[in-house]
Amino acid sequence: MTLTVKERRNKTGTVLVATGEINSETSGRLLQALLPLVREGRPLRIDLTAVTYVSSAGLRTLLVVYREAQHADVAVTLHGVGEEVRFVMSATGFLDFFETGEAEAAQAKAQAKAKTTATATAQAAR
Numbered sequence: 001m002t003l004t005v006k007e008r009r010n011k012t013g014t015v016l017v018a019t020g021e022i023n024s025e026t027s028g029r030l031l032q033a034l035l036p037l038v039r040e041g042r043p044l045r046i047d048l049t050a051v052t053y054v055s056s057a058g059l060r061t062l063l064v065v066y067r068e069a070q071h072a073d074v075a076v077t078l079h080g081v082g083e084e085v086r087f088v089m090s091a092t093g094f095l096d097f098f099e100t101g102e103a104e105a106a107q108a109k110a111q112a113k114a115k116t117t118a119t120a121t122a123q124a125a126r
Contacts, residue, residue: 005033013043013075019050021055022058031061038068038076047081047103059094066097069073077101 003026007013014037024031037044046065052063069076079101081089089095 001072001088002011005030007033009042013045014040015045015047017047017050021053022051022061023053023055024057025057026062027057030058031064034061034065035068038072038074040071041074043068043075043077044069045077046080046092047079048085051080051082054085054088059089059092062089063097075099077093086115 003018003020003022003114005019006017007065016033016037020026034044034046065076068074077099081095081100086095
């Protein structure tokens, strides 16, 4: 399997979307895409929603990115970490290095639920 990477920039930072497998054949390309983004100094979100596999080479790549981000004082957040990738990253301790964006997602979900409840309450009061 191959790996494709696409980047999007917005006012708050850069999003790199990875699709495929991060393994010994593809991790170098991912590193070449990520390091310049970290060195720009803008917040970076790595979207792993469509990543199906991460090997030890992929974990090493993420560790290099983490260390570079720490050195540059750049926030790097992982998003869309699937069950298999999460298991590997958690079992090896790599998940502890990164913010995963789960708190943001939970907050957005709670806000949406609160808004729906408030709307229903207002309609019922009429």
